[in-house]
Amino acid sequence: MKVLKFGGSSLANAACFERVSEIILTNAEAASIATVVSAPQGITNDLVALTQHLNSSLIQNSKDCDLAETSDVESTLRTIERKLSDILANIIARNKALDKNSLCAELENLIVRLNQLTKGAQLLSHCPESTSAQILSTGEKFSVAMLNGFLSAKAESVSLIDPEKFLTTDARSAEPVADLKQSKRLFKAHYSGLQSLAIMPGFFGVKPNGETTTLGRNGSDYSAAVLAVCLDAQACEIWTDVDGVYNADPRLVNQVQLIEQMSYHEAMELSYFGAKVLHPKTISPLAQSDIPCWIKNTHSPQAAGTLISNSSNGAESVKAISNLSDVAMINVSGPGMKGMVGMAARVFSTISQADISVIMISQSSAEYCISFCVPGNEADAALDCLNQAFELEIKNELLEPISVRKNLAIVTLVGDRMQQQKGIAAKFFKALSQAKVNIIAIAQDSSERSISAVIRDERTDDAVRTCHQNLFIKRPSIDAILIGCGTVGKELLNQIKKQQPRLVDENIALNLVGLANSRKLLLEKNGIDLQTWETALESASQSFSLDAINQFVSDANLNNPVIIDCTSNDDIAKQYKDYLESGYHVVTANKKANTAEISYYRELREIAEQKQRRFLYETNVGAGLPVIDNLQGLLRAGDKLKQFEGILSGSLSYIFGELHKGLSLSEATLKAKELGYTEPNPAEDLSGLDVARKVLVIAREAGLELELSDIELEPVVPEELAALTDGEEFVARLPEFDEAFQQRIDQAEKDNKVLRYIACIENDCCKVSIQAVDTSHPLYSVAEGENALALHTLYYQPKPYVIRGYGAGAAVTAAGLFGDMLRTLSWDLEH
Template sequence: MKILKFGGSSVATPARIQSVIEIVKPYLREDVAVVFSAFGGVTDVLIQISRLALEGNLEYKATLADIERRHLDAVRALVGVQKQSSILAQVKFTINELEDVLHGVYLVKERTPRTLDYIMSFGERLSAYIIAEAFKDNGVAAEFLDARRVVRTDANFGYAKVDFDTTNTQIREHFSRQQALQIITGFIGTSETGETTTLGRSGSDYTAAIFAGALQASDLEIWTDVDGMMTADPRLVKKAFTVPQMSYEEAMELSHFGAKVIFPATMQPAMVNRIPIWIKNTFNPTFQGTVIHAESKNGKVIKGISSMNAISLLSVQGSGLLGVVGASARLFATLARERVNVILISQASSEHSICLAIESQYTRQAKTAIEKEFQYEIRNEEIDEVHVETDLSVIAVVGDNMKQSPGTSGRMFSALGKNGVNVMAIAQGSSERNISAVVRQADVAKALNALHEAFFLSDRKLLNVFLVGTGLIGKALINMVREQFNKLAEENLLEVNIVAIANSRKMLFQEAGLPLATCLDENEAKGEAMHMEKFVEHMVSLNLPNSIFVDCTSSEEVTSFYEAILSASISVVTPNKKANSASLEKYKLLKHTAFRRGVKFLYETNVGAGLPVINTLNDLLLSGDKVISIEGVLSGTLNFIFSSYTAGKKFSDVVKEAKAKGYTEPDPRDDLSGMDVARKILILSREAGLPYELSDITVENLVPADCREQTSVDAFFTALEKHDSAFEKLLAEATARQEKLRYMAVLKDGKVAVSLGTVNDKHPFYSLSGSDNIILLTTERYHERPMVIRGPGAGAAVTAAGVFADVIRIGHYAR
């Protein structure tokens, strides 16, 4: 014997009902019975029109007419014309009965739980009757069974309790006399006095389980609109997938915390009789779905992650709780009298406080009741007033194999912590099957995704990138992500999802990820006006796990938002030097904020483009080494200029050549001023632990005084030509000494200077060419032979590569 149950979404339209009939037909070769819910949405509409009638609003009649029309149309669509008349008459008769009840509610302005149960019963009674007739029209010997004839309950209207002894006997007697396929109404029963009752939340599932238990069914199949029990809510976690099998206990834990596919009451008759429950999809009938049975045979530690929203946390604390026997009993007895259900409890071993989670709708009622119960203790300041926090959610990870599996809770809270999700209360029972935590409701989606990734996709990490700056570096970065996407996913198990891009004019967001090949064009075509504050607000509001903000600009305005971004638990990667070369206070604040929020602030490309300068320096310092001096040619632009400046060339022509090759800033004076080099050596000085400001650095400006005042770049070059002879003299003097000109930054003996100097052929800087950078680190360990870091120090490609490496580094940290 098998019992099948189809929910409202499965029978919402005549076309879907016909699909259900086709699903059921193959089962007719064996013994089977089918339970049906009301047509999709009808129960909610019945409650609505009863409320309208209660309020004296005659609009209930129009809505009732819509219900009648929907059911009559279903008959016409599902049953042949020659058989319709008697069925239509019966439907109209039932609707008239409903109309009489609603009219009574309208007249007396009263709707008791007993009356509401009766009104709600019409949904199942109409749907099951019409579907039974549709089966008959398809050549199936079917019979409509009103469950009220066999399901006996108490008179607890709205959530009636089943009398299983009587019910089981009546069901067995009924089935012993019947040969036709039984089409059964879900959700409803009859009290001992013959009044219609309902079985509460998910009553149709419960009805199916009752029949399965009574008939000792081999299987109970719940047909719904999803592919079974999912690892998480697919509306919030896009990568959620179906769990092939789980135990009754696992399913019950998940159902308590919001997994709406199946509810605890449904499992009780099945658990007692050890009947497997199958969750299957009406819209994907060939998919196996999920089977719930006595044992959890799948080896995964976690089977699912669930959540419950609209939660409030009440904290009762004070010295009056310490060692006082009966305080907890008084607290929970008070809530029980108020019929307030406690969802989660947490108490510290100090006994100084008890916090409990309840549904938010009962917050005021619970707070008032507790303070009334403990009024004397509160008056004597032995207990504080009840502290309430609202807009919270409970998240839970569930799995039988969590028992005696070390590290499960560590993985859970590590995943939440790395994504900036604050945990406000924790509860775990001795069964070790469920770890629950209270978090802000605004963080639920992020928390669920972070946990799902940690437990189910732990081999793969999704990084959500928000990119500002789509110039040469930004474009090169996007191209690298596109070219390396498959390799990263396969070899490094990292997926880089560019959620947003922005330039100085426009910004574009797409939570699922922008298409890398066309995102720049789409930003120009579809992007909204760029406003940095709005960009940050939108990024923070998305609240995505593993979020990384990438700043590929040189804008000081963008850096002014770094603190807010880091405070929102979003990592920052940037080649922009403006933040770390600003005031020492800001530099320290950003690093402290990143540390405090548990996110990364990476800026390897601030110095030397893609060269591993900052990481190398930090590793040396962390290992206990000490810096004696740092020397560097830190401007690829200036190194190109002085490497290319040889006898017979004019200095102004070499600068023009560097500009033409794209090595300089749009205005070469920005390079020649030396301030870019000064910022780099300042950052290295700070990384080495020196509390310097930019004003502490001596900088030689290579732009002649009269050239600084020119308003245009062309005018600057004209003025610069007048100084060619001065630079020619410097070159000649260096050449005469067999030395070369180099623009260098030097940190030594507590002083930092940036200036044009010369080096001989024994110096590492002598052979430097092109746009390379070079850094010499002299430390206590690298004293006689300094550590040399050398390579391309300018160019969009190498800088973008450094930025990309920082992004990947964050991905490995997140894992």
């Protein structure tokens, strides 16, 4: 026989009752079925409110108060009657074959009995515990009557099981525990001849003296477990409104994963520390009798669910993360604690006598302090009983005043295999640190099945999400914040959009969460829509600032934030230090930071190393060519740069190539501008300053401590033209220089040479100039927007190490930035 238990959400309305009856009948085709039911959703809450109103009215002395509370009792009674009547009416309306008279009579009997119990308590001026239990079990009895009507209408013979005849508990009232041996004996005595279908109301049983008692939180689940033990059932199925047990609370985490199978121990740890779908009391009797338990979804019966049994599947070291809120921590400390035998026993004996549950214990190694957690609503009672028990010790200063800290939560990792895996605790605490969550106390059981951390309750959401991301989501992520929406920035956005399918296939999450231009800042923790980013940015009301980004990253709890600078802005470059110190990777095409003062250059690298952040700038030289990466690789391998020659400007490479096709300097420049190879103001290209910055980056990477002013620079055009800040004016005036420049072209061609704009490093000095080179020179054939670099090193001589490829245009620069962004993943995964 199998036991099926259906919770309140599975019995919320007429359609739910129909669905449950179908599930029962489908299962009955393969095995005998005993069904345990809860009250319809919300009904138990109303019944609890009724008992509370009863108790309030009976302890009041004021006549006015009595009248007010009596009104509340009557109102609540009418609410309960209306809700149950509405469910019955809908059931009858939808199912004409049901025995309407019988069902109506059942409801009438329940309402009459509920009124009798209420009136009796009012006449006694006392609501006994057994009376309260009978009131609270009304909902379950209604569910049994309705379900019996459905099954009987299918010509099925149904046995009704009364838990008051066998389900015996201990004498405790708060969380009573079933006496399994006695319950099993009584069950066999009363129910030896059950039909193939049986129904039992959950949530209540009887004390040893025969009084009705409720079974506490998740009492119906516990009823089902006890019934399964009494029946020696082959399985117990808990049917609810979710597909099974998840590895985190789905209300806090979007990407929760269903746990297909877990052990009894894992289930008990998980439920003890806050998993709502389970309760440790439910699992314990099933574990003792080795009865497998399934958690299944009433609204999706075909879903596989979660199996809880004697074994756990898979290789996961951590099975789930749970969170328990509204916790208080009691601290008992003082010199009298150290070395005094029996102090811990006295503390917990006092708490036990007050019937207070201890959730977690942590003790200092010096024995100076014992800290333990209790439910938040029991904190004051715990403090009172401890102050009474240790009054003398506190008075004589053997103990410090006992303190309580409220509004806490416990976050717990659970998994049978955690003891077999090194570093789980380190990953757990690192994740909490990443979420900027302070740990108040920690505890780990001797079996190493669980690791718990006490934190502030208000930080629970951040803690759970970050721990889940770090420990369960096997998908490295990049949270990109892009600054600059010009030509390169737009191209990078296009590439991100195009590459998303490939990234998904490679299990990489690249989320554009921030976008800024010179005026506005757009932030979206779930990712900016790459189809409508321009409209969204234009509608943004926030302006760009590091404070705004920091607040956003903190609130959104981003794991791997990366700032991508697509500008050439000095002010942005000067903030890299702040970005790195705040925990961002920095990816940049902006050369201003790497060519600022040498002290700032060094400081950026020191901070990046200290904060374990990436500072990546491959596109500072050669656009998308792997110049910096190759140079750094050579230097790490012990090589040394002896001499360098290179064409480092894609725009000037194109212009100088066109010169030898018959175009004048102004014509070649205008053509390059129209193709998008130059800056909007070509003076920035022809001044040569951009090339000077690039060769300075290479020199500094090679270990030369040079400033930009140390570069010997020959501009392509006279300084008068190079200094023009208006692009249109520059283009208009450039033809004035064509004739003079043509003379250099003619002379070079006469000598069978071509002009190239070359940057050189030799004898620890840097020079940028126009050179005439012949066919033997490695840079002779470089044109049409190509970059080329010849590295003469200890390892590469007399033939240099040459890197060559296109270095002009937004596409290659954006591709270089894209590659640098992906390099931030390796750091995140390694650490």
